[in-house]
Amino acid sequence: MYRFKPELRIPGPVPVPSEVSLQMARPVINHRGAVFKERFPAVLSRLQLIFGTKNPVYMITGSGTAGMETAVANLVSPGTPVLCLVGGFFGKRWAELCTAYKAQVHVLEFPWDRGVDPDQVAEFLQQHPEIELIFVVYNESSTAVLNDVQAVAKARGDHQALLVVDAVSALGGAPCEMDAWGLDVVVSAAQKCLMMPPGAAFIALSERARAYLEKCDSSRYYFDLRKYEQFLAKGETPFTPNIHIVFALEETLKMLETEGLDNVYARHALMRDMTRAGIRALGLELLVSDRDASPTLTAVKHPQADEFRQRIRKKYGVEFAGGQGTHAGKVFRIGHMGYATPLDVLTALAVLEVELQKFGQATEAAERVLAAR
Ligand SMILES: Cc1ncc(COP(=O)(O)O)c(C=O)c1O
Incomplete structure (x- = not known):
C-alpha cells in the first residue's frame, strides 16, 4: 500500500x-476588497457556459448538500406540494430535505438500477396539477445512473411545476443545457467533475424560479438566495466565502475551457x-444498462464487494467506493470524473x-499484467 500517492477512483472527492x-496555497485576500470584487463575479459568470444558462450562478460555501438545501430553503414553503423522483440515495435526499422544510411530499419510486421513467412522471403530473416543484437527480451517484433530465422536462409539458436538478456529480462531466432544456434550478459542487477540493456549492435559477422564490415563506438565513443576489451585484458574498475555491475555480475553468467542453464530455463518455x-x-456484472449508464462513474456487482475493495485498497492503495442504500455490500463503484483520463481507467x-x-478468475489480459509486475 502506497500512502504517498492516493489513487482515488471514487465518485468524489476527486x-x-x-x-x-x-491556487489553494495562495495568500488569503480580503473578501470585501477590490481584487476579490473584481475576480469573483468574473469567475462565476464563466460557470454559466457549463450550466448552459444566461442567468447568474451563485456560490454557497458548503458541500453539495448545502446547494441542495439552498434550493429547498428558497422554494419550499410549509405545505408546498412537491414531487421527488427517487431512484437512489440522492433522490431520497431531496425527499428528506423537502420533508425537513415541511413540504407535502409525493415520491415516485424507480428501481435503483435504472433511470426515472418520463412517462410515469407525465402521468403523475396529469393526475396532480397542484404539484409546484419536481426534484430530480441528474447523475445518481449511488447507482451510477444518468437520468434523462431533458426528457423529464419534456414530460412536464405545460404543467406549472418547476424542475429542480441535482447535478452535483454531473456538471462538467455530462452536458447541461439548463435554459434550452427548461431546467429551473441546477445545483452542483466543487469536488466532482469541477476538480476542486470540497467546500463550495453552485446554484443557478431560471427566471421563473427566481420569481417563484419571492413567494416562498420558509425560514432561512444562511441559504437565503436573495442575500447572495444582492451581494453578487457588489461582487461579494453575504458571508465569508471559501476564497481559495474562487482561486481554484479560475484555474479549473481555464483547464476545461482549454480542453473544450465537447472534448471534456467526450473524454467522460470514453472513460x-x-x-x-x-x-x-x-466477467463481472454491471449494475446499470448501457442506456442509463453514467459517464462519471460505474457501479459493479460483486458478492463480496466490501471485502474485495478493502483488499485492493490495502494492497495497491487504490480506492473504490462501496455501494449505498440497498446496494451496500453488493456493489462497488468506480469513479471516472473530473481530473481523470483513460489511463486512470486502465x-x-x-x-x-x-x-x-x-481468486482464480484471471483472464489472459490479467496474466499479462501479472507478468509485467
Ligand atoms: C448526486 C449527488 N448529490 C449530492 C451529493 C452530496 O454532496 P456533498 O456530499 O458534497 O454534500 C453527492 C455527493 O456525493 C452526490 O453525488
Whole structure:
C-alpha cells in the first residue's frame, strides 16, 4: 500500500490537478476588497457556459448538500406540494430535505438500477396539477445512473411545476443545457467533475424560479438566495466565502475551457465505455444498462464487494467506493470524473484483474499484467 500517492477512483472527492492545488496555497485576500470584487463575479459568470444558462450562478460555501438545501430553503414553503423522483440515495435526499422544510411530499419510486421513467412522471403530473416543484437527480451517484433530465422536462409539458436538478456529480462531466432544456434550478459542487477540493456549492435559477422564490415563506438565513443576489451585484458574498475555491475555480475553468467542453464530455463518455467494456471482459456484472449508464462513474456487482475493495485498497492503495442504500455490500463503484483520463481507467481495470486472478478468475489480459509486475 502506497500512502504517498492516493489513487482515488471514487465518485468524489476527486484528485485535484496540481495547477488547482497551487491556487489553494495562495495568500488569503480580503473578501470585501477590490481584487476579490473584481475576480469573483468574473469567475462565476464563466460557470454559466457549463450550466448552459444566461442567468447568474451563485456560490454557497458548503458541500453539495448545502446547494441542495439552498434550493429547498428558497422554494419550499410549509405545505408546498412537491414531487421527488427517487431512484437512489440522492433522490431520497431531496425527499428528506423537502420533508425537513415541511413540504407535502409525493415520491415516485424507480428501481435503483435504472433511470426515472418520463412517462410515469407525465402521468403523475396529469393526475396532480397542484404539484409546484419536481426534484430530480441528474447523475445518481449511488447507482451510477444518468437520468434523462431533458426528457423529464419534456414530460412536464405545460404543467406549472418547476424542475429542480441535482447535478452535483454531473456538471462538467455530462452536458447541461439548463435554459434550452427548461431546467429551473441546477445545483452542483466543487469536488466532482469541477476538480476542486470540497467546500463550495453552485446554484443557478431560471427566471421563473427566481420569481417563484419571492413567494416562498420558509425560514432561512444562511441559504437565503436573495442575500447572495444582492451581494453578487457588489461582487461579494453575504458571508465569508471559501476564497481559495474562487482561486481554484479560475484555474479549473481555464483547464476545461482549454480542453473544450465537447472534448471534456467526450473524454467522460470514453472513460464510461472503457470501464464498461473492461468490466464485462473481466466477467463481472454491471449494475446499470448501457442506456442509463453514467459517464462519471460505474457501479459493479460483486458478492463480496466490501471485502474485495478493502483488499485492493490495502494492497495497491487504490480506492473504490462501496455501494449505498440497498446496494451496500453488493456493489462497488468506480469513479471516472473530473481530473481523470483513460489511463486512470486502465490502471483501475488492471488492479481489478490482478486481484480477481488471486481468486482464480484471471483472464489472459490479467496474466499479462501479472507478468509485467
Ligand atoms: C448526486 C449527488 N448529490 C449530492 C451529493 C452530496 O454532496 P456533498 O456530499 O458534497 O454534500 C453527492 C455527493 O456525493 C452526490 O453525488
